[in-house]
Every structure is written in structure tokens, then in C-alpha cells.
Amino acid sequence: MTSFKQLKLIDPLLRAVAQENYQQPTPIQAQSIPLLLAGRDILGCAQTGTGKTAAFALPLLQLLTQSNAAQGKPAIRVLVLSPTRELAAQIEESFGAYARYLKLRHLVIFGGVKQNPQVTALRRGVHILVATPGRLLDLVGQGYIHLGQVQFFVLDEADRMLDMGFIHDIRKVIKLLPEKRQNLLFSATLPPDITRLAGSFLSNPARVEVSPPSSTVDQIEQRVMFVDRRDKPSLLIEQLSQPSMARVLIFTRTKHGANRLVKQLNKARIPAAAIHGNKSQNVRRRALAGFHSGEISILVATDLASRGIDVENISHVFNFDLPHEPEVYIHRIGRTGRAGLSGVAISFCDASETADLRSIERLIGNEIPVYTEHAWHSSDAMTAVSVPAPAGHKPRSRRRSKPGRPPSKARPRPKPTPAPKPGRQAGEPARESRKKPASPRRRRWRRSSGNQRNNQ
Ligand code: AMP
8 A cells, every 4th residue: 555655755744744634645636746746737526525635735745845936925826616506615725735835825715605705815815825716707807817827727616517517617717727737636526518628728647536535325224304493403412312422423514513512522421522623733633542542432524634533443424414425425424334334324404404414315325214203303304304406416316314214213304395475484494495506606606605714
């Protein structure tokens, strides 16, 4: 097995990956890093969850450092385009982690938030810019961003970009870049429109491919429980009292949510620890070591803080909150059911999260069996699932829970309910569930309109 050292990474990067607790490169990293260090363009077929961010961030940081001779205000030398603000924020966060021992400035920009703080940061100068296409072009148009010195261009999740209607924006951005540059394109799938796009700007690319982590999903027993938001802690406490809960990882969407949940668990005399970005490195390391040794059997984590949790024998993963990004779900539940062991992933879904649940089911190609036999079952939340499917979404036959499980515990969701009258009443399905499926543009806007940047 290749090590990071064998990949000829420089010392500050080796220290950074060690700090992240990465033991060895993932397959996409082992393939891409040498190619990128050798100056090749790359066409990568890999999903989020495979370690692809480090696969491009580490070599680009190295190349940047080795050619970082210019003095004065930094110019944008690496441009990463990402379809969503969540992914953009995650990528920039990863650059920050990997570049912690380097003197390089990085910034993420996306729409739906005020532009002033972004403009202020741009004025100071950045080396690495991670952006969603709309805000990037906006700020280019206003003269705050110049792309004339970009040496490395990364187009991430290209298939999602095209799905979201970004093709024209991408072409506009490419026209603004200097001719001579190194290009990378990553996509979960490579349909003809992606290969065409790749052909239009990659130069003799090396192709790297890894199988998606979703292949592991089948080994994991998944359940969804519909519950009102306020009842989630009680449901969790009930679930945790079951003897099978040997080593449990619970995901929340925010740092604040993780803290609050740990307090609620502790109050119910359930020992648990939290790890998230606001905890010091020492506290995180202690919590992880405790989880590893079995001293702590319940860990509450946010997605970003959970990177580097490399613990076998996790019996249960709980999605206390569902992630907005469906790939994150696969990544989260992949923490259990490792090394051929069985694992259970339980997701709590309240009425506001049904759209997230549907995206997840679409990605994994299956409906997650529903468990209704618990004291906090919410039919409001379950009914909120029954929204008109977006165009092209074929209803699938209901999948029952795994064989051997009492059938009464897994029930199909109800048939679609008639559209509610205007004006939300108490107990009605959440607003989102009544909306028509959004256009790609509108979806993009919606994705970028809630600020989660600093919540992880
Ligand atoms: P990505 O596919 O880039 O979104 O990465 C998925 C997750 O894998 C992130 O939480 C990374 O921190 C983590 N990761 C990336 N590379 C490694 C590695 N070599 N070893 C362990 N975890 C990794």
C-alpha cells in the first residue's frame, strides 16, 4: 500500500495529513497525486466521500508552494468551481486543513449571502479561490476578481453542475482563464455531455476512476423514523437504551446542535462526547481516542469534524439531522458496516427534511424502510414525504425492511395527500413539501440561500 510519503509530498503537507489522522492515501489519491505533481490534466470519475478533495488539493498546494515566488499581494492561482455552497465550503475547509503549515491564503465565495465580507477578503488577496459559478461571475463583472493568473483550474462535481444548468457559466469562466494552465475535472458519472465538456478544455488528460462508496450501502441496514423536531432527543434517548447500541456515532448538522444534544443525553444519564470545529484539537483528539478505545461509546459529530474518524466496529450511525447533500449520507452511514461487519444506520426525519430524504433515496436508488413503531412517530412528518415527484422521478416499488424483521415495524409511506389549502395550520406538512419541484436555477438559489457556512 502506498503511503503519503511515497507520493513525494512535502513535509508541511505530510504533517497536515497526519494531523487529519489519515493513515494512507485513498485509491483516488494514490492515482491522482503523482499525475498532478507531474503536471498532467486529470479527468476524474469519483464521488464525494472517496477522498477526492485531498486528491487534488494536496498536489495543487505543493505545486503552488514550489512556484510561489511572487512577492506582494497574492493573486488567484488556484480556482475551484463547485456547484453548491455546501460543497464549496467543505472544499475550502479542506484546503485550510491541508495548508495549515503553509503560507497560502484561501477563500470561499458563494451567493445568497452579502458580498461585502467576500470583497474585503478578495481585496487582501488570495491564492486559492473556491467558488460557485454565479457569485464568481458576479464579482468578476464588478471588477473584484481577476482570473488572469490562474494556473490550476478545478471543476468539481461536473455532472451536478450541468444538472443545475451551469454550463454557460462554466464556459464563461473558462474564457476568462489564461491559456496555459493545468486543468482538473471531477464528476461522479461520465455521460457524453461531460466527456464533451472535458474535451473542450482538458489537454490530454489522464483518466482516474474509483468505485463510489455507495457500493458499501447495501451491507448496511437502513431505517428512517419520522419524528417532530422537538421529539428527536426523546426518540434518540429511547433508541440508545437498547442493548445493541454498542458503539454509536450520531451526526448533527451544526456545532450548536451537537453541543445541545450532548447536554440532553448527559441529562438523561447517557455519557456522550461531541466533536466539532469549535472544539480544540486536544479535546477532539481525546474524544476520538476515547471512542476508539471504547471508553466513550457515544460520539456526536458534525460532518466536517468527523473526518478522520477511523473507527471500526461502529454498530450504529444516527442521522439526528439529515444532511442537505445526499452524498454526505452515504459517507456518514459508511462509518458503520465496515470490514464485512453488520451495521445499522437510523435517520430521523422531521417534516422539514423530507426533500433531503428524497434526494438521498434518489441517489441510493432505493427507498429507506420506515419504522413507525416508536413512541414519537409523527404522521405529519411522514405525510410531508408525499409530495409530487420532480419530473423524471419514477416511483419505485416500496421496499420492505430486511427479511427476518417483523413486518409490522416497517410500513410503506402513505399515498400522496391532496394539496393543502393556502396558509399553514398547526400540524400541516411543512411548507417545502407543498412546493412545486424547483427549476434548476431556482434550486440553485434555494440551496445557496440558507447560511450554513460556519455552522459545521
Ligand atoms: P471527500 O471525498 O474529499 O469529500 O472526502 C471524504 C472524507 O474522507 C473527508 O471527511 C476526508 O477528510 C476524508 N479523507 C480524505 N482522505 C482521507 C484519507 N487518506 N484517509 C482517511 N480519510 C480521508
